[in-house]
Amino acid sequence: MKSVRVFAPASVGNIGPGFDVLGMALAGMGDTVLATRRSEPGVSIIEITGDRGRLSYKADENTAGISAQTVLDHLGCREGISLTLHKGVPGTGLGSSAASAVAAAYAVNLLFGEKLSKAELVPLAAVAESQVSRGFFLDNIGPSMMGGVTWNNPFTKEVVSLGRLEKAIVIVAIPDFPLLTKESRRVLPGMIPMEHFISNMAYASMMAWAVAKKDVTRFGRSIQDRVAEAARAPLIKGFEDVKKAALSAGALGCSISGAGASIFAVSDDPKKAEKIGKAMEKAFQGHQVVAEIRNTQMDRLGARMIK
Amino acid sequence: MKSVRVFAPASVGNIGPGFDVLGMALAGMGDTVLATRRSEPGVSIIEITGDRGRLSYKADENTAGISAQTVLDHLGCREGISLTLHKGVPGTGLGSSAASAVAAAYAVNLLFGEKLSKAELVPLAAVAESQVSRGFFLDNIGPSMMGGVTWNNPFTKEVVSLGRLEKAIVIVAIPDFPLLTKESRRVLPGMIPMEHFISNMAYASMMAWAVAKKDVTRFGRSIQDRVAEAARAPLIKGFEDVKKAALSAGALGCSISGAGASIFAVSDDPKKAEKIGKAMEKAFQGHQVVAEIRNTQMDRLGARMIK
Known part of the structure; x- marks a missing residue:
């Protein structure tokens, strides 16, 4: 596989009482990443759409770029990737930066042999969030990665998929x-x-x-x-x-x-x-x-x- | 029915993190109440065993007595009851006063037409606890009444049976x-x-x-x-x-x-x-x-x- 397109949904952190612990993924809105392998190491961002020109093309300033690089490093890849990012999370407070980080992490894992589980990808994707917001939060990364409602322990970094309410x-x-x-x-x-x-x-x-x-x-x-x-x-x-x-x-x-x-x-x-x-x-x-x-x-x- | 014998189990309040909210009932230890209808109104305590002589025979100083009276009042009974109480909750911190209150409340309800559900009896039994400990706690009353693990909201007084782990x-x-x-x-x-x-x-x-x-x-x-x-x-x-x-x-x-x-x-x-x-x-x-x-x-x- 040389190229892959990945979608990661928007999410609601806390869901009210569960501050930094509970989160739920939302259908029909989210970010899409197109990731392509290339021989040079590192991550380059080729195109960003849907952000009204607000996001940085520098890979180390964008959660998709940071997340992709974190997974590449974790896998010990000598190759690199190029990314195009389509932002589809409307407004703030809906896990926009998390969706980019999750999509990129998931895409890199797919491109390089699918060695990691979703649960293993969560803390790697969270590195990008932490660099941007200076805290290690999983209540958007968790549901964006796993769907439905997730629980996480901010101290141990464990993430658990609690299930999904089809009728909500x-x-x-x-x-x-x-x-x-x-x-x-x-x-x-x-x-x-x-x-x-x-x-x-x-x-x-x-x-x-x-x-x-x-x-x-x-x-x-x-x-x-x-x-x-x-x-x-x-x-x-x-x-x-x-x-x-x-x-x-x-x-x-x-x-x-x-x-x-x-x-x-x-x-x-x-x-x-x-x-x-x-x-x-x-x-x-x-x-x-x-x-x-x-x-x-x-x-x-x-x-x-x-x- | 003139007379009934009721058992209510001991319980673990909080279960660690769930302060005042979660509780679980314990098998094989608890209080037993023998309640007998009588024509005079009020509650009298005839006998208490298993308490090493520590508990009061005055109905308004004993959680079994207070609880029985609360349910009688709630039901508008003109009759009364006499109680014998056998304490079987060992030590402190195991919901001993709750078990007495629950057993007595449940017994009175049985004797006078079983008009109330367990969920409805919970706040009535809790009155006795509150008079003894000056707080309105349900995390022992709840599991003692319902068994298994219960959740309660201390502010709304709602109690929910969460289930039971047979293998724990x-x-x-x-x-x-x-x-x-x-x-x-x-x-x-x-x-x-x-x-x-x-x-x-x-x-x-x-x-x-x-x-x-x-x-x-x-x-x-x-x-x-x-x-x-x-x-x-x-x-x-x-x-x-x-x-x-x-x-x-x-x-x-x-x-x-x-x-x-x-x-x-x-x-x-x-x-x-x-x-x-x-x-x-x-x-x-x-x-x-x-x-x-x-x-x-x-x-x-x-x-x-x-x-």
Whole structure:
């Protein structure tokens, strides 16, 4: 195989209560990498589309480039690759940098003998995320690689695929302003009141159990975050109103997607989901924010080769 | 039905990371209540055995008595009952007061038409616990009532049965000194460092998922508590050595049972479990503490009528 095209989905980090631990992959949006072997070592980025000219072509400044190089190094390859990257993750807070890193890592592994499992690729892809955001986060890398809902332990770096809720509908509202992950982490508290710890731990536990049991209602109702959401809400114009609108329209739960600024809600009913999306859009409009609404589901496969 | 005998099992609160949220019922130890209807209203306690004379015969000072009265009031009964109580929960930290409350609540419900479900009885039985320990805790009441592993939300009072791991072996070391729940709660921190929150939340989530998946190994390895254990360990003479001994002997995990002083470990292998129990006993001996060792499993049924 000389060339391969790989897709990796967007994702929602935290899923509310599971800060830095839980994440879910989203169907129908993600990044595509076309990777081609070449004899010279190293990684070169030939083309980037869909980023509105924002991303660097320097391989060591782009998560796809860093990730590809990390896997090449890990495999001890003397050859190199060239990459073309198509960005298809809309807005911030949807695991955009993770999707690029995952797609590139998965592509390089395919091109050079498929020696690593997805679980083994996760920490390698995470190196790119850590160089860009200065933290070692797996709650976007995990689901983007594996699909469905994943759990990870930030201390041991272990990642586990918890399963997928086929019937969950995820409504994503993507406002037209950016939010830097760095800023979004700066506002987090260093200490958590005991009762906020208990609350988040309880809801995250129920969420993980609900995934195993395919219980969409309990999954959605477990989107209750008293740790990160309160700190980050002021960074997202209109957040409280958008959340209120989603819940009033029948969402099972609603919170900030990862570090924001995107907001996600969950429903078990396609008709309600339409209504929820419209309510969220309108609530953002009330704050002079244009938001794109996407109704989607959980991605099933994570990173995969495509035609 | 004029008279009924009910058994309610002992339990392990927290199960390590799940402070105030997760709990599991233990097979082969628990309290038995014999409840008999009588025409006069109110509750009288006729006999208490197995408590070495420590418990009050006043119905409003004993969790069985308070719980029975709470259910009678809830049902609007004009009749009353008399109780005999046999305590069979060894040591502290094993949900002894919860087992009495659960057995009495379940018995009264049976005697007066079985109008309430187990889930409905849980908050009623919890009233007794709260009057004795001044907090509304469900992580012993829940499993004692329902068996297996339960989850509860301390804020909404909801209780959910997560399932049962038939193959888990629970080794309990019960030291011969008491520990007051009140004291054990006093030492808890009011604020939790962010990384301790993340760690406990991650392990509690994995534990709940592992119960759904019947994965004893992941369940046992999720017994990792950075919130309550560190604060309470100094109250339990020899704790660090007992835990070390259990893990060295092959336990998947080991922590304080509820508020202590009992310590529990989990294994998936009956032979290893014997070794683990002996190692824990010996480690306690090294601190001049006599400890009783019990090798058991998860209780299957929770509160039930017995002959």
